[in-house]
Each structure stands twice: as structure tokens, then as C-alpha cells.
Amino acid sequence: MANNSILVVGGGFSGITSALEAAEVGYEVFIVEKNPYLGGRVAQLNQYFPKLCPPSCGLEIQFQRIRNNPKVNYFTQAEVTRVTGAPGDYEVTVKLSPRHVNEKCTACGACAEAATTELPCEFDLGLGMRKAAYRPNIFAFPMRYVLTKEACGKDELAKIKASCVYGAIDLDDAPREIKLNVGAVVWATGWKPYDMQRLENLGAGKIGNVISNMQMERLAAPNGPTGGKILRPSDAAEPKRVAFVQCAGSRDENHLNFCSYICCMASLKQATYIRERYPKAQVTIYYIDLRTPGRYDNFMKKVTADENLHLVKGKVAAIVEHAATGDAVVTVENAVTGIKSDERFDLVVLATGMQPSLAGATVAGLHIDEDGFVTSAPGTGMVASGCAKLPLDVMKSAQTATAAALKAIQTVAGR
């Protein structure tokens, strides 16, 4: 049966945008999001570049548009498991994981206080802990708690249930499967930070004071594990010497065989996080080529005018831990001077690249290239949006999201 509604896989910035653009011209849309909240990677940021405004600016407007538009339906903790059919008539199977907290939740936080089990916080990329009953983040949409039931014992669950005066804790919530009939599918599955464990010469994620750029966002964010203070993980000391290692996994055929596009700007941006908090800190960015396209060049010029910011052309190819202090020692050849040296830093940030979330996955009917990016094939109702399509910044993600919405509409229009 022909259907003119649209499925959007992924509720990050591009997914939300695609959904809203289609909904606001009258199409029914379904967003399927794996996390318990919408907003994706953007929600984890401290600031956007180049204007350095917080991500709530932008996300808040999008959430408001979702609330006000009855054509937008969304599922969180949901995953698409199967897509069958043809353009104009797809049947999609969605698996819903139990949240154990129903819509009566007022986000009062009593359940989290009652919970005793602590787990590494996914939202903070393992830098902090969260309770078994938790609010995914301070800006969560939907604003509703989540309970990781399998991590708790019977007594604890009973206490958590008893703590909720609204009757919002639902211990009987179970995994469900639903079927959606749609005419087109927008893949806005986004990206994940490249796994540091695979960067063996850069410490394989085992050196305490070597963190990823996304972890740096969480350290700098006011809603992060340190309340926005940038402290190094090993001893919570204020870093005085910080290095950024560009192309950590990107532009490398042994890892990600493409430029992740955002990391140079992200590191320049993060350099400002450090410099505004620590006026005496020295920051060094090690790069192969500093890629700040278009108007971003202005941002680069502004940031690099700082005399405490040093740019060194040369890729860091080895990092080891300084045993006594926990410092990180990076080895690099400065390709301009031809000097190879070991440099000690309090904190090292790996500008890990963007790996498409679908890397290694196979979805029937969907074209995924060898790097994991979705390639929209003409004639199918499958369209890629945002970083599922190619590495992009937030602004360009939104642009591709609008384009994807239009393509999806072209598939379903008139059915």
C-alpha cells in the first residue's frame, strides 16, 4: 500500500532537521533514535565553531519545533532492525528497548537519589559516572529519566520504585517491536569518534592524560563531569602544557581513509577553551595540513594570533606515558625544521576522526561505501543526511538535511 510518510533514522541535528523540514510542509515523519534523548553529538558539545555559542542555541529551537508539530513522531531507545519493500511502500521494523520510566516522570530526580549503583556515563564518554536511574543529560529531550534495570539488584529496584511519588517507574516495561509503513527513509545515522584503542602508536586509549576531542568537549562543558573545569583525568590537575594531535586516525589508510573535515576547527576551538581558562597555558597543535576552509580561515587567523598557541607541522606518531608524573610524551618531527624531538605535555588531546555509525554494518537495500558512508542511490527511497553521508560540520549537516528532506518528499509526493 502506498504511503507518503517519511522515516528518519537518527535523531541528531541532521535527523531532526530533515524531519522538521518534511513535517513543516505537511508530511508525517517518524524519528527513530538509538539514545534515550534527541540531539546526538551536538548535545555533547561545549560550543559550536566558529561563533562559540552553546549547543542549546539551535537545539532548543529544534526541540520547540518538534513539540509544536503534531506531524513529528519520535521514538527514543529505538533501533531499525529491518527495512523491506520499495520506494513509496516500505515496511520498517523498529525494536524499542525499555526505558522503565513512563511519561508520568517529572524529572524530579528522586529515583536517581534512591539508586546506589553507579555506571560509567555514556554521555560523558566515560569521563564520569552516572546512577543506574539517571537523566541522560541536563538538556535531555524528552526530559525523562531512564533506568538501567539490569544493573540493579531486586532491593535497589524496589527502593527506586518506591522513591517515585508519581508512579513513573515501570519495572515491567519490556522490549517491543513495532512496524511502520513509510514511503521514504532518511538515513541520518551520524558518526562516532574513532576508537582510540585502535591508535596503537598513540597510546591505544590506555594513557590517562591522552583524551579524545569529544572527551575534551565534555570536560569543557558546564554540564560535564568537571562542571566545565578543564582538569586532566589522572590527578585533576590544571594542565599547563596541552597538545593537540591532528589526524588521529583520519587521512590514514590504516584507519579512516578520509579527512574528517571538522577536527582542525575543533582543535582550534578547543584551544580557546584552554586559553580562556588558563591564561598562562601553552598550547601546541601538531598537524599535517591545517584545513580551515572558506570563512573558517578567519577563525584560524584569530585563534592563532595568540602567542601561547603554537602550530607545528608534523604528525605525532608516538605517545608514551611519563611514568612518574602521568604526563604524556609525544614524539614528532617538525617537518619545517627537520628536528625530531620528544615533548612532554600535561594533557594531550587526540583529534580523533569521524567514523560513520554505519561503518561495517549492512542494511538491505542501502548502499554503504567501504568507509561506511551512505550513498544515496537515485531511484530508491533511501536518502542520506548529515554525517551519515560525509564528514560535515553542524551547519553543513543542516544543509544536507534539508536537501535530504526534499529528496524524500520527491519520493513520496502524490502517493
Next chain:
Amino acid sequence: MAEPVRIQPDLKFVKELQDVGGESLKKCYQCATCSVACPLSPAENPYPRKEMLWAQWGLKDRLLNDIDVWLCHNCGTCSDLCPRGAKPGDLLGALRNMVYRKLVAPTVIGEWMSSSKHLPKLIAIPALLYLFIWWLSTGLTIPEGPIEYGKLFPGDFTIDPIFGAVFLFVCACFAGGVLKLVKSFQDLPQTFAVGVKAPPKPTLVACLIDVVKDEIATHAKFNQCGKDNSERFTGHLTLFYGFAALAIVTSVVAVAHWGGKILPFLTPMGHTPMHLTNPVKILANVGAVLLLTGLIYLTRRRMNADPAKSASNYYDWYLLGVIWAVALTGAFSELLRLAGIPTLAYPVYYLHLVAVFMLFAYLPWSKLGHLVYRTTALVYARYSGRLPLAHPEEKTFSV
């Protein structure tokens, strides 16, 4: 303002380099991972990033005068970590191949040694030579009686004069090559450490001793190279000592034989074939076993190497092939002689002579030339201060 530098790229040279093993050099984007990955590369002007750039730009003079290509022992760690598959390790190998090809006159041999299409000529020279001798001695027939290779190829009149001449020829070529190589190194830009009192310059002898100890006898530097080097290290060291043993055997036989003409008591020591319990024969057999063992290790490593990370080229296979031929024909000459099968033993010995000729007569233009060129470069690198001495001379100064 700085003087503008006019770069005159030699595009033909770039092409040649790509042909002798550096075909991926254009993929390099100068990230400098390789210089860091290399455990042997010095801190100042490390290799191989700068070589990659020079190769892309076709800076022939710099590359051909570059001592650093000899400091590399080709473990391939740089190529493993290279993000673009540019194979810097292979490029340094290609540059060494270029030296084998061009350094020593007559360069026509270098040309012939550079490609398999000239291999028939290289085989034909010794093949015809020894066939001619065989024709002279027995009219190409298999002699009766106990197997003695001297019946076909009388040592005093055929084997020794030919190999003696080859030996002198090779020595002369190497002498010219070493002088040329050192001269090219002297043209290198010098590094001066300002404000630092330079350590006293080591003597040439001290440098040579250091190289023999640290590089040749123990392969210590070779072993530092790379992450998992055991197969290469074991193979190369075994092969080296196999050759060393066989060189001693050959020297003993030659000295005893020719020395015996003056000091008759030496003669019996040089008489071949030797009994299997003769210490010299034991050493010879041990050498043969070492040679074969080393060959197995090194050949297996090349066969299993990931072509995306390191490609073996004609220079690699020529050398391995010839050493295999020498070792196998040598071993079978002995075994067939002991088994008493003359119809096979004599032809195999003939092939052995052809293979040995191919190993030694073309040595300055083959990869085995590194024996001399690398030693020269490693000594000079220490002498000029490019590399520190592993065991600095102990000097006491009284104040």
C-alpha cells in the same frame, strides 16, 4: 628576504626510482610519521621523510649523495605506519638499488643487473665460459673413476685464475665505488652545533671497530629496527655467518694450496675433496647449513610480506635466487659426489660454478654490494658525526 631557490627537478630520475622499487613515492603527503616511526633515524634531519620529498621533487643530487639511505636497515615499520601507503621503506631500498646500478663502472653491468630482461646475458657469460672449459678438459663428457671435480675444471688452470681475476676485478670496482661514495658524502651539508663544545672527532679505526662490533658481528642495530624483527634478524644473521664460514673455508683452501707451492707442508690442508671429519670440511658443511637456514627464513618473510606495505623487487629476488642457486648446487655437488652418481654430480657442479660466478663477478652491482657500501657509509657516518659511536673511545685527560 631569503634568496629564491630554483629547484630543477629531474623527472627522468623520479621515473627511474619508481621503476627500481619506489613506485608509491608520489602518494606521500609529508606527515612525518615515518621519521618518528624509525627507531634508528637520528633526531636532526631524520630520514625518510626528507628523502620522500626529495624523491617527489626529483632532487637527484641530494638523493644520490645521501648517506642516510645506508643507515636504514629496512625493517619496514615506517611503511607499516604510513597513512598513505607511500612505502618510504621501499623508497630507501630503491635508492640503494640506484647506487648498485649507477655507482660503479662499467655501468652497463649495473644496467643488466637492474631488470630480469637482461638475466639471460648474465647467465650466459659464466655458462659459456665453463662449458668451454668442460669442452677443453674432457670434450663435454663425464669422466670415469671416482668423482673429482678437478677432472673437469682443473683448479690451478681454470677455477683459480678465473676467480682470482674476478676477485681482483671486483676489488678494483669496489675501491672505485668506495672512493666515489665517500666523496659524495663529503659534499653533504655540515651540521654545526653552535655554542656546544663538539666532542672530539673519533678516529677512522675506532669507527670501523664500532661498526664491526655494533653492526656487523652482532647485528645489534639491525635488531633494534622494527617491532617484530625476529625472522629477518635471525635469517640475516644466520646467512651472514654462513657466508663467513664459507669465506674462511675458501681462504684456508686457497692459502694452503697456493702457499703450499712455497711452504710444502701446507699443501695437504688445501687438498680437496676433504674427508668429512676434516675440521675445514666440517666448517664448510656448517656454513652450508647456516646458508640454507638463513635463506629459508628470509625467503619465507618475503613471501609472507603484505604487498600493500612492502613490495619485493628484482634486486631482492635476484640476490635471494642466486644465493639459493649457490647453496643448493653446492650442497648437491657434495651429496651427489658422496652418493657416487657422476652423471648428475658433474652437471650440478657445473651449475654451481655458474651460480658462484654470478654471485661474485656481479657483486658491486647487486644488492649484496651493501656489504661494502653500507659498511663504508656506516663508518663514515660515525666519522663525520652523523651517528654517535655506540661504544665511545675511552680517553682520559689529566688536567
